[in-house]
Each structure stands twice: as C-alpha cells, then as structure tokens.
Amino acid sequence: MSDSGKISPSISDDDLAVAxxxxxxxxxxxxxxxKGQGWVAQQIIEIAKANGIEVREDADLAMILSQVDVDSEIPLEAFTVVAEILSYVYSKNKVWPDGLNKTKDE
Structure with a gap:
C-alpha cells in the first residue's frame, strides 16, 4: 500500500491516500x-494499518496515482517508484509473493 503520508493526528481535507x-x-x-482525499484518505490508511499493511509516505506519487481510475494499472512513469515501494513493503512484512526474489541484503 502506498499513501500520502505518515499519519499525523489529523488529516486535512487536501491530504491524499492511494492503495x-x-x-x-x-x-x-x-x-x-x-484512492481518496481527506476523510476517505484517513479511512484507507486506517484500514491498511488494521490489516497489517505497511503504510509509506510519498506525496508526489500519491498525486500521480490519484489521477488513475480505481482498478486500473498504474502508469508506466510510476513503475520504478511503485516497485521500490512494493519491495519496501514486502521487506518490512517479511512476506514475498511467489515469483518474486528477495535481494541479497533482505
């Protein structure tokens, strides 16, 4: 999961979250x-945390992905950043999907 930020005590109406x-x-x-903004963003983040999904801050990526329709593949220009985030999440959770290899330092 990727989102617009580390959770602060309150999320403003302008804050974004994407999953x-x-x-x-x-x-x-x-x-x-x-994807969502304000209260919906906060709900996305809370649901992720409640399900043990790592939350990561990247406001620029959240802005790019907020333009994508739900259930659509991410745009090519975001692949590298999304791959880095997925690697980070898999590493933090110590769970790697079948078919993906861990890096040597994991």
Whole structure:
C-alpha cells in the first residue's frame, strides 16, 4: 500500500491516500485498488494499518496515482517508484509473493 503520508493526528481535507495491489503471476502490473482525499484518505490508511499493511509516505506519487481510475494499472512513469515501494513493503512484512526474489541484503 502506498499513501500520502505518515499519519499525523489529523488529516486535512487536501491530504491524499492511494492503495495499490500486485499479485505476481496474476496481474500484468500493479493496479490501483483505492484512492481518496481527506476523510476517505484517513479511512484507507486506517484500514491498511488494521490489516497489517505497511503504510509509506510519498506525496508526489500519491498525486500521480490519484489521477488513475480505481482498478486500473498504474502508469508506466510510476513503475520504478511503485516497485521500490512494493519491495519496501514486502521487506518490512517479511512476506514475498511467489515469483518474486528477495535481494541479497533482505
């Protein structure tokens, strides 16, 4: 999951959150599964945390992905950043999907 930020005590109406998913062998590319602003952004983040999903701040990426329709693949220009975030999340959770190899330092 990717979002607009580390959670502060309150989220402003302008704050964004997005959620991405990628299932190797099933998906051709990561895709957007949720997006929202303000209260909806806070709900996305709370649901992720409640389900043990790592939350990562990247306001620029959140802005780019907020332009993508839900259930659509992420745009090519965001692939590198999304790959880095997915790697970070898999590493933090110590769970790597089948078909993905860990790096040597993981």
């Amino acid at each position: 991405i998913s990628y299932q190797p062998g099933q998906d051709h590319a990561p895709h957007l599964v949720a």
